[in-house]
Amino acid sequence: MRVLCLFCCLFLLLSCDWLATTESKTQKLVEDELRSLDWNDVDQYPLFDGCDETASKAEQRICFENTLLQNLAMHMEDFNFRAEKDIQTTVFIDFLVEKTGEIRVVEMDNDAVLREQLPEFREVIIRSLRSLPKPAPALKRGVPVRSRFRLPLELTTN
Known part of the structure; x- marks a missing residue:
C-alpha cells in the first residue's frame, strides 16, 4: 500500500506540467518569442513610392534615405x-x-550660433519634413511599426 501511495504522490508531482492549460503554454511560447526578437531592427524600412519593397534591406534603406534627402x-x-x-x-x-507613415521631428541638435543667426531654421526643417510625401511605415513581422532615424544635415553659409 505504501508503494502505491508513494507512486501516486510521485505521479502527481511530476504530472503538473501535463495538466498545464493550453493558454499557459501559449503564453510561455509568446514570451519566449518576444524575448528572442531584436526590437532595434526592422524587417522592412519605411518606403516612399518608387522604392522596391522586394529589394534587400540595405537597398531599401538607401532608397528611403535618398528619396528623403532629395525631397x-x-x-x-x-x-x-x-x-x-x-x-x-x-x-x-x-x-x-x-x-x-507620418514624419515627426523628435529632436534637433543645433548650436547657439545657428539658433542666433537663423532662428527660423528649426521651423523650416519641421515644415519641410511634414510636407514630404508620406512613406509606407517600417514593418516588423509584417506589422507596421514606428521607426526612428537621425539625419545629419551639413550647413555652410558664406
Missing part, C-alpha cells in the same frame, strides 16, 4: 536663409516615421 532639398530650395556671420556646422535631426 527635403527640393523643399529647402524655396527658403532664403540669410546669416550675418559665416556658419559651418552639422545639425542632427532625429525624427520618427510613425506607424501611419
Whole structure:
C-alpha cells in the first residue's frame, strides 16, 4: 500500500506540467518569442513610392534615405536663409516615421550660433519634413511599426 501511495504522490508531482492549460503554454511560447526578437531592427524600412519593397534591406534603406534627402532639398530650395556671420556646422535631426507613415521631428541638435543667426531654421526643417510625401511605415513581422532615424544635415553659409 505504501508503494502505491508513494507512486501516486510521485505521479502527481511530476504530472503538473501535463495538466498545464493550453493558454499557459501559449503564453510561455509568446514570451519566449518576444524575448528572442531584436526590437532595434526592422524587417522592412519605411518606403516612399518608387522604392522596391522586394529589394534587400540595405537597398531599401538607401532608397528611403535618398528619396528623403532629395525631397527635403527640393523643399529647402524655396527658403532664403540669410546669416550675418559665416556658419559651418552639422545639425542632427532625429525624427520618427510613425506607424501611419507620418514624419515627426523628435529632436534637433543645433548650436547657439545657428539658433542666433537663423532662428527660423528649426521651423523650416519641421515644415519641410511634414510636407514630404508620406512613406509606407517600417514593418516588423509584417506589422507596421514606428521607426526612428537621425539625419545629419551639413550647413555652410558664406
